[in-house]
Amino acid sequence: MSAILLAQVNVWMDAVFILLFIGVWLFVLFHFSISIPKGRFRKKWIEGKWPEHDHLPVFLPKLMHWIHLLCMLALAFSGLYIRFPFFDGGRTPMRWVHYIAMTIVGLNYLWRLWYAFLAKDRDYKKFAITKRDLQSALGVLAYYGYFSDNKPHVAEYNVMQKMSYLLFAVLMLAQGFTGLSLLTQPILFGLSPREVLIGWWLGPLVGGVAVAGAWMRVMHYAINWLFIIMTVVHFYLAVNEDFLIGMDFFGFKKYPKDKLVTHGHGHGEEHAAPAGAAALEAE
Amino acid sequence: MRSRISQRIAAGFFLAVALVAPAAAYGQGVSPSVSPTAPYELDFTLPTESKSGCQVCHGDPALVRVRDGVVMSYYIDDATIEASAHIDQQCVGCHLDFTYKAPHGNGDWVTSAKTACRNCHEDQSRAFGVGVHRATVPNGNGSVETTTAPKPLCGDCHGAHDIPMLTDNPDGQEAMHADGWVVCGSCHEDYWDSYDDYYHGAAYKRGAKDAPACWDCHGWHDILPSSERGSRVHESHLVETCGQEGCHVGVDENYTSYAVFIHGRSTITDDNPLIALVRSVIGAVGRLFGGGAE
Ligand code: HEM
Ligand code: HEM
Numbered sequence: 174m175s176a177i178l179l180a181q182v183n184v185w186m187d188a189v190f191i192l193l194f195i196g197v198w199l200f201v202l203f204h205f206s207i208s209i210p211k212g213r214f215r216k217k218w219i220e221g222k223w224p225e226h227d228h229l230p231v232f233l234p235k236l237m238h239w240i241h242l243l244c245m246l247a248l249a250f251s252g253l254y255i256r257f258p259f260f261d262g263g264r265t266p267m268r269w270v271h272y273i274a275m276t277i278v279g280l281n282y283l284w285r286l287w288y289a290f291l292a293k294d295r296d297y298k299k300f301a302i303t304k305r306d307l308q309s310a311l312g313v314l315a316y317y318g319y320f321s322d323n324k325p326h327v328a329e330y331n332v333m334q335k336m337s338y339l340l341f342a343v344l345m346l347a348q349g350f351t352g353l354s355l356l357t358q359p360i361l362f363g364l365s366p367r368e369v370l371i372g373w374w375l376g377p378l379v380g381g382v383a384v385a386g387a388w389m390r391v392m393h394y395a396i397n398w399l400f401i402i403m404t405v406v407h408f409y410l411a412v413n414e415d416f417l418i419g420m421d422f423f424g425f426k427k428y429p430k431d432k433l434v435t436h437g438h439g440h441g442e443e444h445a446a447p448a449g450a451a452a453l454e455a456e
Numbered sequence: 457m458r459s460r461i462s463q464r465i466a467a468g469f470f471l472a473v474a475l476v477a478p479a480a481a482y483g484q485g486v487s488p489s490v491s492p493t494a495p496y497e498l499d500f501t502l503p504t505e506s507k508s509g510c511q512v513c514h515g516d517p518a519l520v521r522v523r524d525g526v527v528m529s530y531y532i533d534d535a536t537i538e539a540s541a542h543i544d545q546q547c548v549g550c551h552l553d554f555t556y557k558a559p560h561g562n563g564d565w566v567t568s569a570k571t572a573c574r575n576c577h578e579d580q581s582r583a584f585g586v587g588v589h590r591a592t593v594p595n596g597n598g599s600v601e602t603t604t605a606p607k608p609l610c611g612d613c614h615g616a617h618d619i620p621m622l623t624d625n626p627d628g629q630e631a632m633h634a635d636g637w638v639v640c641g642s643c644h645e646d647y648w649d650s651y652d653d654y655y656h657g658a659a660y661k662r663g664a665k666d667a668p669a670c671w672d673c674h675g676w677h678d679i680l681p682s683s684e685r686g687s688r689v690h691e692s693h694l695v696e697t698c699g700q701e702g703c704h705v706g707v708d709e710n711y712t713s714y715a716v717f718i719h720g721r722s723t724i725t726d727d728n729p730l731i732a733l734v735r736s737v738i739g740a741v742g743r744l745f746g747g748g749a750e
Contacts, residue, residue, distance in 0.1 A: 180717040180724055183654075188730045256654050264664035380710035387714065 179387050186391065190398035197402045201409045204317075208413070211319055223417045225434045226329075230422045231294065237285050238422065244278035245400065247271075252397055275352060282345055299329055300339060306332040337403060344396055344403075351393035354386060510547045532617055541621040541628070549575075570611030577610075583677035584610070606643070613639045633669050636660065640670040650719040657718065666702075673697055673718075689715075 208214045216222045251270040254263055289297040310332045312325035317333070324331070330338065356366040365372075367386050375385040411419045421428040511534060513519055519530045537543060548554050550572040553563050574581035584590060591607050592600040615638075620628030641648030651657035651670070660667035671679070673689050680687040688697045694712035698704045704711065717724070725731055 177713070177716060179714055180720065181728075183717070184721070184724050184728050185730070188728060188734070192730075192734070258654075258659045258662035258664065260662065262663045264659055264662070264666070381708050383704055383707040383711040384714075387711070 179384075179391070182391055183394075186395060186398075190395070190402075193402055194398065194405075197405045201405060205409070205413060207319055211322075213322075217413070217416070223432075224324075224415050225432060226418055226428065227434050228329075229428050229433070230418065233288055233292075233294075234285075234296070235422055235424060237281055237288070239424075240281045241278060241285075244274040244281065245404070247274040248278065249397060249401055252393075256394065275349070278345075279349060282342075282349075300335050302332060302335050302339070303327075306335060337407065341400075341403065344399060348393065348396045348400070351389045351396065354389040355393060357386070536618045539620070540617060541619050542617075566611075567609065569616070570609035573610040573614075580677050581610075587675075587678040588680050608643070630665065633665065634663065636669045640674075647719060650722055653717045653719075653721045657721075668703070672700075 205214075247270050251267040251274065254260075254267040255271065258264060289295060289300070305327050309325035309327050312321065312323065313331050313333050315321040316324040350370060353366045354370040359365050361369055367389075368382060371385045371389060372382040375388070376382040379385050379388060411422075417426075417428050417432070420426040511532065514530055514532045515534055517529075517531045520527050521530060522528070542550075550569045551565065552572055553565070553568045554560065589607050591602050593603045595601045620631050622628045622632060637648065647670075651660070656667055660669065674682070675688040680690075682689045684690060685692060687693065694715055695708060698712045698715060699707050
């Protein structure tokens with residue numbers, strides 16, 4: 174019984190997520206095309222009026238984002254190959270790509286956590302969602318939904334950015350957990366990661382360690398698509414909302430110095446923030 | 457009739473001349489000979505009665521004959537035999553009905569060679585005799601008779617001159633493992649097509665070495681229909697079959713019922729309402745544009 178369900182769930186997921194993936198691209202295209210009659214396209218891409226910034230992205234987060242991005246691309250590619258082998262002879266090499274990239278991305282994640290909370294320039298507060306963020310949420314939604322041309326400015330990242338970055342972080346944990354529980358090799362003192370992570374609690378609940386593993390695969394696959402879909406939006410917004418800082422963040426082109434503003438110019442006054450990443454603490 | 461025989465004799469003669477002439481030309485004093493020990497009528501020098509003897513002719517890539525309008529090659533590459541498991545066997549070890557005549561006649565060469573295996577591989581041949589691929593089947597009257605249904609002979613699955621060594625030979629095992637289409641798929645095409653789930657079938661067809669070949673689950677010489685209790689893929693044996701060493705060790709029925717997916721993905725996909733909807737939309741759009749073009 175549960176097995177038929179499993180089989181059907183897998184087929185459903187393939188259909189739903191592939192449609193969602195196509196849908197998100199269509200949505201992004203639609204959103205972009207509305208920005209033309211609304212004048213936002215002209216303002217940004219022709220007149221060059223991009224959001225102003227009072228400080229530039231710093232080196233380590235840039236580097237870590239690069240490492241993260243490359244690993245995620247490798248993980249999504251190799252992971253999708255494992256499920257849908259679309260060329261000959263790739264299983265073993267693609268497994269290795271997945272295993273290596275997951276190790277690097279895991280270490281990079283720990284490094285980012287260390288940087289956020291323990292480094293001299295710790296920046297966790299950039300991501301903290303405050304009361305004022307929540308109060309601004311409707312305004313941010315109205316701006317992205319073209320109901321209003323005013324984007325509430327509370328801190329360096331708006332509330333939706335903060336939420337999606339935090340969601341990325343949570344999903345990474347879930348992806349690491351579900352991914353490791355696909356490993357059945359007895360590498361941990363005779364036990365496999367699957368047995369250690371889920372065998373003892375989920376196994377009895379769903380009818381065996383192997384069934385539990387199959388459900389973890391379902392989750393891992395679903396989260397894979399969440400990452401892909403969220404990254405499409407993230408990419409679109411990074412390029413279309415704030416191209417100049419994005420170019421700087423990727424190290425392609427320095428943000429023009431003359432556009433760098435000190436506080437009080439055009440963008441929200443309230444947040445107390447001198448230049449420098451560490452100091453940019455929303456509350 | 458007579459003229460055909462005389463044609464053959466003439467052909468044999470020219471063949472013999474062609475073969476012997478170069479040796480004679482070397483002036484080594486080799487006279488055209490009939491081996492004193494050989495019972496055949498062929499007048500060409502067979503250094504031995506075995507491989508190199510046959511290869512005198514069959515080692516020539518130009519050895520062809522037109523049969524029913526089709527050019528058939530009778531060339532056997534030395535390198536193929538040397539790489540095969542049967543390098544130590546004589547040709548006549550399998551070609552039992554070799555007539556020691558040229559041309560060798562139109563006997564059922566293929567069948568005799570493809571069944572000669574039993575003379576050495578007794579266990580396998582006995583196992584084959586109880587599997588579904590055996591030629592003799594119960595006729596319902598308490599005895600057996602030879603079926604007219606197409607059944608494979610050893611060589612249909614294993615190949616012929618190029619059969620690789622399997623025991624202790626990873627290359628040979630790998631070659632055999634990759635051969636699912638030839639061995640099973642070319643007859644059981646529907647099952648080959650439906651073997652398409654993510655990690656078994658789809659991966660197997662893309663050359664995944666750890667994805668199971670047909671026989672890894674279904675068994676081989678004594679293979680039975682999955683509906684028979686004795687079959688390795690009968691419901692009652694899935695726990696052992698899926699749980700075999702190197703696969704899903706330690707699984708139980710809860711898990712093995714998932715095996716419906718292995719040949720069932722395409723059915724489950726076809727039955728999915730969302731996929732059906734998408735397909736009909738694509739079909740309708742296709743007709744909209746395709747229909748007008750005519
Ligand atoms: C973060 C740490 C990660 C770990 C520890 C991990 C681990 C694994 C493992 C062990 C497998 C099974 C491989 C096999 O069958 O040999 C797997 C499959 C897969 N991974 Fe990951 N992975 C991680 C991240 C990701 C990410 C970020 C993505 C996509 C963005 C991803 C996408 C996939 C997909 C699509 C599969 C195939 C799922 C399926 O079989 O249906 N993985 N992963
Ligand atoms: C497709 C290419 C991508 C582009 C163009 C892109 C662009 C950006 C940009 C411009 C920022 C803002 C940096 C700042 O102003 O401080 C950013 C931050 C971030 N991005 Fe991406 N990104 C991409 C892929 C990804 C992926 C695949 C993930 C995760 C799955 C991701 C997760 C994040 C996170 C968590 C942040 C927060 C800032 C930080 O970590 O320091 N990005 N990205």
